[in-house]
Amino acid sequence: MACAHIPGLGHNRPVKPFSFIADASDVTNGRDLAERARRAESVGVTTFAIPDHLVEGTFAPIPYLATVAAATTTLRIAAFVHNNDLRHPAVLAQDLATLDVLSDGRLDVALGAGWNKPEYDAIGLAFDPVPTRQARLEEAVAVIKGCFGEGPFSFHGEFYDISDYQGFPRPAQQPHPPIFIGGGGRRTLSLAGREANIVGLAPRILKEQRAEPKSLTWAAAEEKVDWVREAAGDRFDDLVFNVYPSGSPIVVTDDLRGEARKIIDRLKSRTGIELTEQEVIDSPHVYIGSIDRFVEKFRELRERLGVSSFLVGDLTELGPVVERLAGT
Numbered sequence: 671m672a673c674a675h676i677p678g679l680g681h682n683r684p685v686k687p688f689s690f691i692a693d694a695s696d697v698t699n700g701r702d703l704a705e706r707a708r709r710a711e712s713v714g715v716t717t718f719a720i721p722d723h724l725v726e727g728t729f730a731p732i733p734y735l736a737t738v739a740a741a742t743t744t745l746r747i748a749a750f751v752h753n754n755d756l757r758h759p760a761v762l763a764q765d766l767a768t769l770d771v772l773s774d775g776r777l778d779v780a781l782g783a784g785w786n787k788p789e790y791d792a793i794g795l796a797f798d799p800v801p802t803r804q805a806r807l808e809e810a811v812a813v814i815k816g817c818f819g820e821g822p823f824s825f826h827g828e829f830y831d832i833s834d835y836q837g838f839p840r841p842a843q844q845p846h847p848p849i850f851i852g853g854g855g856r857r858t859l860s861l862a863g864r865e866a867n868i869v870g871l872a873p874r875i876l877k878e879q880r881a882e883p884k885s886l887t888w889a890a891a892e893e894k895v896d897w898v899r900e901a902a903g904d905r906f907d908d909l910v911f912n913v914y915p916s917g918s919p920i921v922v923t924d925d926l927r928g929e930a931r932k933i934i935d936r937l938k939s940r941t942g943i944e945l946t947e948q949e950v951i952d953s954p955h956v957y958i959g960s961i962d963r964f965v966e967k968f969r970e971l972r973e974r975l976g977v978s979s980f981l982v983g984d985l986t987e988l989g990p991v992v993e994r995l996a997g998t
Contacts, residue, residue, distance in 0.1 A: 683907045686978035688968065688995045689716035691750065691912070694984050695728060703734070704741035706984070711745040713989055714996025717778060718742075719750035719981070724789040732765045739773035747773060748850065750914075750981065751780035751870075755795065755803065759810035759830065760837065763817035767841040775842035778868065779814065780850035783807040783858065804857050805829070811849070811865050818846040852912065854885055856897045863901030863909070868979060870912045871895070873955050883943045886917060886953045891975060913971065914981035915957040922961060922987045926951060929958045957988075964991045 692715040694706040707718050718738045720731050735747040747769065752762060770777040783803040784790070790797040798806075809827040816823035817837030825832040841847050851862035852870020862869040871894050874885040884890055891913075899906045918933050930950040938944045950956050954971055957964070968991065971977040982988040 689979045690992045691717045691981045707738040711742045717746040719748045722749045722752045746776045748778035748780045751782040753784040754807045754810045755784040759813040763814045770841035777847045779847050859897045860901035863898040868910045883937045887949045888952045891954045911977040912979035913954040916955040920957040920987045926959045
């Protein structure tokens with residue numbers, strides 16, 4: 671496609687092609703999963719993903735993603751995202767490198783610090799304060815990259831201690847598969863700017879994060895991009911930005927403002943803070959509107975904010991949007 675540039679996001683930052691992440695969290699067997707994955711591949715989905723949770727009726731990510739890879743030929747695979755606290759990073763690195771080799775280099779490595787306290791409580795795992803989980807994630811990224819590298823490596827941190835360890839296998843993609851790190855706070859997004867290839871912009875609307883509905887807004891997303899830019903330096907132009915629906919489901923509707931009012935009322939009831947209709951409609955994390963509106967909004971997010979990667983769920987609602995925008 672013709673080269674274009676994003677106003678306000680840095681000199682000569684190129685516009686990235688659209689990429690789409692789909693999931694199928696309601697599948698019940700391998701045959702169904704394979705069929706859903708092949709359909710996603712056929713309409714232009716880039717990556718098939720699964721959440722990494724213990725108490726939400728979710729399959730384990732590694733065998734799930736292996737099944738998807740075996741059933742498809744071009745579809746990439748990823749968790750959305752691996753909870754760092756559930757596995758030692760060296761063990762996760764071996765699983766991920768194996769997936770990358772067996773899929774002929776179709777893995778994205780998506781990592782998060784963990785946020786869902788009930789699953790920690792359910793298995794007796796300490797739910798440390800946010801700064802501790804963020805610091806542990808930073809160390810885990812270094813360990814995983816070391817495991818993917820050539821030759822033995824050592825790492826001595828606060829949480830992990832690695833001595834002369836040689837990771838095996840080495841991933842098919844070198845020096846490592848694309849790394850996806852997302853977050854809503856400056857520390858995690860700065861880590862993403864330094865270490866990731868794909869940066870997920872997330873809102874801060876969890877109870878433990880003091881419920882900040884304003885974090886859903888376009889203005890907040892612009893601030894997050896600025897944090898990433900500052901941390902990324904010269905590598906900023908190469909980064910891909912992702913957003914996903916948060917706080918409300920995907921709704922295809924011709925009553926855009928009516929649906930926005932429902933979201934405003936829910937957020938106000940939960941947090942006491944009232945967003946405007948336009949803030950909700952413009953939010954990168956609110957997926958409401960007609961198919962034409964989704965196409966328009968995704969294009970606007972790419973052109974003005976630099977976001978080119980979108981989580982689109984199981985394609986029930988947004989399959990037509992993917993078909994219209996994939997490859998452009």
